[in-house]
Amino acid sequence: xxxxxxxxxxxxxxxxxxxIAAIWLVFAPWPQGFEAVFGKKKxxxxxxxxxxxxxxxxFLVASGFTLIFGLMRNVNLAHGSIYLLGGYFGYLAxxxxxxxxxxxxxxFVVAALxxxxxxxxxxxxxxxxxxxxxxVTIGISIVLADLMLWGFGGNSWQIxxxxxxxxxxxxxxxxxxxxxxxxxxxxxxxxxxxIFFASVVIGLTMWxxxxxxxxxxxxxxxxxxxxxxxxxxxxIQLVFVIVFAFGAGLAGMAGVVGGTFQSLSPGEDTRFLxxxxxxVIVGGMGSIxxxxxxxxxxxxxxxxxxxxxPTYAIVLTFLIMVLVLAVRPQGLLAGx
Amino acid sequence: xxxxxxxxxxxxxxxxxxxxxxxxxxVAILVGAVILIMPAIASSFILTQIFGWAYMxxxxxxxxxxxxxxxxxxxxxxxxxxxxxxxxxxxLGVNGVxxxxxxxxxxxxxxxxxxxxxxxxxxxxxxxxxEGIYTIMITLAIAAAFYYFTNxxxxxxxxxxxIDGVPTPVFLGVDWHAPIPFYYLTLAVAVxxxxxxxxxxxxxxGLALQGIRDNPRRMAALGFNVNAHRIAAYVFAALIAALGxxxxxxxxxxxxxxxxxxxAAIDILVIxxxxxxxxxxxxxxxxxxxxxxxxxxxxxxxxxxxxxNRYRLxxxxxxxxxxxxxxxxxxxxxxxxxxxxxxxxxxxxxxxGGHG
Numbered sequence: 001x002x003x004x005x006x007x008x009x010x011x012x013x014x015x016x017x018x019x020i021a022a023i024w025l026v027f028a029p030w031p032q033g034f035e036a037v038f039g040k041k042k043x044x045x046x047x048x049x050x051x052x053x054x055x056x057x058x059f060l061v062a063s064g065f066t067l068i069f070g071l072m073r074n075v076n077l078a079h080g081s082i083y084l085l086g087g088y089f090g091y092l093a094x095x096x097x098x099x100x101x102x103x104x105x106x107x108f109v110v111a112a113l114x115x116x117x118x119x120x121x122x123x124x125x126x127x128x129x130x131x132x133x134x135x136v137t138i139g140i141s142i143v144l145a146d147l148m149l150w151g152f153g154g155n156s157w158q159i160x161x162x163x164x165x166x167x168x169x170x171x172x173x174x175x176x177x178x179x180x181x182x183x184x185x186x187x188x189x190x191x192x193x194x195i196f197f198a199s200v201v202i203g204l205t206m207w208x209x210x211x212x213x214x215x216x217x218x219x220x221x222x223x224x225x226x227x228x229x230x231x232x233x234x235x236i237q238l239v240f241v242i243v244f245a246f247g248a249g250l251a252g253m254a255g256v257v258g259g260t261f262q263s264l265s266p267g268e269d270t271r272f273l274x275x276x277x278x279x280v281i282v283g284g285m286g287s288i289x290x291x292x293x294x295x296x297x298x299x300x301x302x303x304x305x306x307x308x309x310p311t312y313a314i315v316l317t318f319l320i321m322v323l324v325l326a327v328r329p330q331g332l333l334a335g336x
Numbered sequence: 337x338x339x340x341x342x343x344x345x346x347x348x349x350x351x352x353x354x355x356x357x358x359x360x361x362x363v364a365i366l367v368g369a370v371i372l373i374m375p376a377i378a379s380s381f382i383l384t385q386i387f388g389w390a391y392m393x394x395x396x397x398x399x400x401x402x403x404x405x406x407x408x409x410x411x412x413x414x415x416x417x418x419x420x421x422x423x424x425x426x427x428l429g430v431n432g433v434x435x436x437x438x439x440x441x442x443x444x445x446x447x448x449x450x451x452x453x454x455x456x457x458x459x460x461x462x463x464x465x466x467e468g469i470y471t472i473m474i475t476l477a478i479a480a481a482f483y484y485f486t487n488x489x490x491x492x493x494x495x496x497x498x499i500d501g502v503p504t505p506v507f508l509g510v511d512w513h514a515p516i517p518f519y520y521l522t523l524a525v526a527v528x529x530x531x532x533x534x535x536x537x538x539x540x541x542g543l544a545l546q547g548i549r550d551n552p553r554r555m556a557a558l559g560f561n562v563n564a565h566r567i568a569a570y571v572f573a574a575l576i577a578a579l580g581x582x583x584x585x586x587x588x589x590x591x592x593x594x595x596x597x598x599x600a601a602i603d604i605l606v607i608x609x610x611x612x613x614x615x616x617x618x619x620x621x622x623x624x625x626x627x628x629x630x631x632x633x634x635x636x637x638x639x640x641x642x643x644x645n646r647y648r649l650x651x652x653x654x655x656x657x658x659x660x661x662x663x664x665x666x667x668x669x670x671x672x673x674x675x676x677x678x679x680x681x682x683x684x685x686x687x688x689g690g691h692g
Binding site: 073075077130131132134135136138139140142143145146147149150270273274277278280281285310311312313314315317318321322325326329 | 410462465466469470472473474476477478480481484485488489490491598599602605606609646648649651652653655656659660663
């Protein structure tokens with residue numbers, strides 16, 4: 001941190017000013033004239049918090065994608081299909097048992113099993129052939145998309161929010177001050193906040209596991225040089241299967257989250273694949289902190305764009321990607 | 337994945353033939369003749385729905401084949417370029433949406449081609465900042481972004497409904513929308529593009545491009561500007577894709593975001609890979625298979641007592657089978673079968689390249 005400030009004093013100042021501005025925008029009640037120019041503070045706050053919580057969902061999908069890519073150099077273009085499949089199975093589980101939490105287990109297990117099958121039956125056979133692996137994942141995503149259309153139809157499905165998470169709660173964020181001097185606080189759906197904190201916990205756990213445990217050490221070593229790692233006697237194929245299963249399982253769980261937040265329908269697989277792609281391109285391929293940063297940036301860009309210039313929202317996301325590619329092609333937080 | 341051109345030139349057959357015929361495969365002549373007299377034997381449905389469509393898709397897939405086979409960069413944004421060109425023609429030219437510009441076709445088409453080439457240069461400039469599989473991810477992201485943009489933007493692209501009422505031009509006294517003229521129009525564009533790609537592959541530029549595909553670092557050391565060559569390849573590919581896209585919009589008379597959807601972009605990759613990505617003609621073989629499959633899958637599946645809507649499943653499984661068993665596509669299957677047949681009977685005539 002200190003070294004960054006001494007190395008890049010100007011950038012540090014800019015970042016500092018931006019952070020202060022962001023804190024002021026979020027916490028202070030907006031003056032009248034300011035609201036006249038930029039619209040209601042409620043709109044802004046909603047967009048920001050929607051963006052951050054959506055970023056949490058993107059992180060769940062993209063972290064598995066980036067983990068698999070980082071370790072196995074495998075661009076899994078079927079990742080969106082795994083997300084959607086997990087969501088559908090989560091829906092079935094909620095429908096059958098009525099337990100929302102249990103559906104996460106079902107989605108994780110189904111997606112992880114699919115991941116294991118993919119890794120063992122497909123990718124192990126074509127190790128080192130990047131392009132062929134990618135083509136195979138495209139084929140698998142076509143097949144899975146059609147199978148899901150077959151099994152679940154073209155309608156959109158929504159997973160019921162459990163009763164104990166339903167309804168809004170007040171956040172300690174002032175949206176406006178009434179003429180009586182009473183502050184109006186922002187109310188926000190509880191379920192989205194809970195899911196966001198869950199994804200933060202998952203992210204931190206992943207970071208801890210990767211940086212503080214033996215298996216994490218093995219995975220990090222594999223990201224750097226898998227040949228040497230396997231030469232040292234580590235059962236690398238087993239590590240591959242575990243990582244693939246975990247990454248796919250995360251995507252499956254994200255499917256349940258997405259099904260609760262939004263809805264599940266054909267086409268969502270592509271949407272989340274695209275989101276994962278942009279997130280890892282922006283954040284840096286193979287980097288978990290990069291996926292976290294990229295997710296928040298893309299989630300914010302999407303929601304703020306949606307709030308202020310709806311028809312050009314996707315262009316904002318795209319411009320961020322282009323900008324990152326132009327300035328830092330390896331991504332914001334990529335190690336190499 | 338073998339991206340290199342694996343086609344072997346046929347040995348000179350007999351000395352009695354004229355020189356220009358010596359390298360031409362009799363199968364190719366036969367196929368060429370059948371294609372030329374097709375309007376006399378096939379119904380107009382077959383002409384436009386199968387062959388015309390295959391030529392158009394094949395042209396777009398050809399641009400991907402050029403990038404992948406010779407340039408070594410797989411771009412999923414070729415359908416996006418084609419759709420972009422189609423949109424430009426629809427927007428600038430006559431259309432059925434209020435506020436059309438109403439330019440004549442001979443102004444709208446060059447404008448669309450030029451803008452598409454600029455678009456291709458921009459996509460190329462972005463894509464060359466990355467290598468290999470990263471390029472696929474970036475171009476896929478570009479394709480998806482364009483799709484969502486056209487879907488949501490009503491000011492320019494008329495949103496989800498797209499732009500309809502785009503007429504096929506009438507020039508040289510021919511109504512090119514009629515099945516037989518349109519068949520020959522698509523055929524002419526396809527053949528021209530195929531010849532152009534085959535020619536460019538042999539020019540110094542094409543050879544340098546293939547050198548860059550095989551070893552970019554060495555080519556850079558030899559003084560070639562690697563990125564400039566790659567971007568130029570994107571521009572050339574954009575021109576070809578744009579021609580295919582303009583034909584598509586004339587064929588349907590309309591264009592909507594579905595034309596540039598992610599699955600459409602992936603279909604172009606499927607077509608190029610199934611046909612054989614190492615050979616320009618592979619794009620058209622793949623497109624023909626795709627067109628036949630997509631048109632007749634319904635009857636085919638129903639005949640087997642299955643749901644007729646599952647043609648994408650069929651396409652996906654076929655694609656998987658090809659990627660698994662024959663990385664160089666149908667062309668590779670054909671070459672291997674020929675190789676085995678030749679070994680089986682060493683005296684038989686070795687046929688030449690399988691181009692039509």
